[in-house]
Amino acid sequence: YSNVTGVMCSLQRQLEIQESQLRKTESENERLEKELRERENQLQAMSAKFCSLREEWKHEEMIVTTEKENCSLRQVVTEQESKLAEQNKLISDLQGAVSQLEAEALTSRYQIHKQQRAQEEMQSQAETLQHTELQTRVALECLTSRFERFRSKIIQATFGTAGNKPPQAELTDEEVLEAMQKIINERIEFHQMLKQKGVRLPSLYNIDTVTSSPTNSKGRR
Structure with missing residues (x-):
């Protein structure tokens, strides 16, 4: 009986030791699980942060690309405006030249008409002089x-x-x-x-x- 009691006591102590170790292990597991959850939360936060950073980087890249495109478009617009200004200047110069040519043509027509009238008057005077001469x-x-x-x-x-005496000569x-x-x-x-x-x-x-x-x-x- 004493042997059995000793064995039981020994087993009881071992059980208590095992239970204590189990509690320690469970406590350690809980701590590790808590740390794991915290690590997972940190990892998720870091992942979210990385995702956000990647989105920001992508956004910044898009902004840079858009700025480059805008700069290129502004350059194209500037070139087009310069060409348009040159075309407008050319049109203005051509309109000025056309106006000058029209004025010169009008002056020439007036001079021709004036010369024709003068020629007609001279011809009329010449005819009058010829008639008077006749x-x-x-x-x-x-x-x-x-x-x-x-x-x-x-x-x-x-x-x-x-x-x-009649004259001999004239x-x-x-x-x-x-x-x-x-x-x-x-x-x-x-x-x-x-x-x-x-x-x-x-x-x-x-x-x-x-x-x-x-x-x-x-x-x-």
Whole structure:
């Protein structure tokens, strides 16, 4: 019985030791499980943080990419604006050139119209002058013909009287006038001589008319 009791006591002590160790082990397991949960929580937090950081990095990369694209687009827009400004300047220059050409064309048309009017006026004046010249020429020919007939009559009247020799060559107007004046003077002297002797004679009006006519004809010529 004592042996059994000793064995039982020994087993009891071993059981208590085992239970104590078990409690220690369980306590250690709980502590380890708690630490594991804490580690897991920390790991999850770190994972979440890493995920957040990765998202931020991706976001930053997207921002950088977007900024690069925006910079490229701004450069393209700047180039397009520069080209547009050049095109607008070219259009403005072309419009100015077109306006200048239109003004020059208008001035040229005005000058041409003015020259045409001046040419028409000159042509009208030339036609008027030609008509006047023709009328003057016809009148001059008529006057020349009348003068030649009158001159021929004067020569016939002057050199056709008794005692006068007909001219051998063509006489000048001065020679004709001198001969006619000589005859007129002789007739006036003869008329005055007869009048002094008491002979009643007609007036010398016809003689004066003949005297003035050649002089006027010479003046007109």
